[in-house]
Amino acid sequence: MTTVDTSNTTSGTASKSTVSQVSMGQTDFLALLTAQLQTQDPFNPVDNTDLVAQMATISNTSGIAEMNQSMSAIASSISTMQNLMQSSRLGDAASWIGHAMLVESDQAAPNAAGDYSGQVTLAEAGDDVTISLVDGDGNTVKTIDLGAREEGDVSFYWDGYDDDGNYVAGDTYQVKVTGADTSSIATWASIAAVQSPADSSMSKLITPLGTFYPEDAIKLL
Structure with missing residues (x-):
């Protein structure tokens, strides 16, 4: 077998x-x-x-x-x-250079046209909401009356001119809100350059308000 x-x-x-x-x-x-x-x-x-x-x-x-x-x-x-x-x-x-990004900041800087703009998020409704742009010495350069506003996002804008038609802006100003509590303040900043670290970490965007990561942008124009 x-x-x-x-x-x-x-x-x-x-x-x-x-x-x-x-x-x-x-x-x-x-x-x-x-x-x-x-x-x-x-x-x-x-x-x-x-x-x-x-x-x-x-x-x-x-x-x-x-x-x-x-x-x-x-x-x-x-x-x-x-x-x-x-x-x-x-x-x-x-590719972001030359654009503007909305970032969380209580500082406002002029864009290429000399304008100031941003967005405040109201935590509550207000009957008489105002936004003030204040210089480094504590002087109010511009007051923007927004009137009665509901809770939520409210945009603001200033062309930099006073009531007599004179351009009086040009600096970076602090944004202050009265008439309602805010949960955040954001302003538009022009993107001037890109900083790419040698260690291959995330690139940063250079603006008049400082450097930010792309992910910091709330909106992009």
Whole structure:
């Protein structure tokens, strides 16, 4: 009677099955990694450390041998991809130059035309709401009467001229609201330049009111 040893056959089949599962696991992970990098926020990219931690977690929980061998190659590729993303972020932020952004600030600066504008959010209704623009010495340069206003956002504007038609503005002024409590004050600021840090962190937008992140913009014109 002839006896057939099936141990090698079974082992070989199991080995092929394991390799197939490993290959599928690695393929799936690479697909997910690529999708994550492609869909990340260009102004707030995924940190390299977080990506490496994700790879290490998958390797530890799945026990994928081939994944471990590919780890260093993937990590080096991430650095290259993030450098490309930084170039893209700089290009996106640079397109904001010349525009104006509404940012949360109680300081108002003139735009290129010399105008002042912003938005206050009233926490309650008021019968006689006024906005005052005050200089560094505490002097009120302009008072804007808004009258009766409901709770919510209220826009304001000043062309910089006094009642006699003289342009008297030009500086940065503090915005003060009377007649109702406010939950926030925001003003429009012109975007003059983009600051891109050498460490590949998020780009900053330079305005007369200071530097802001793109995500600080409430609105953009």
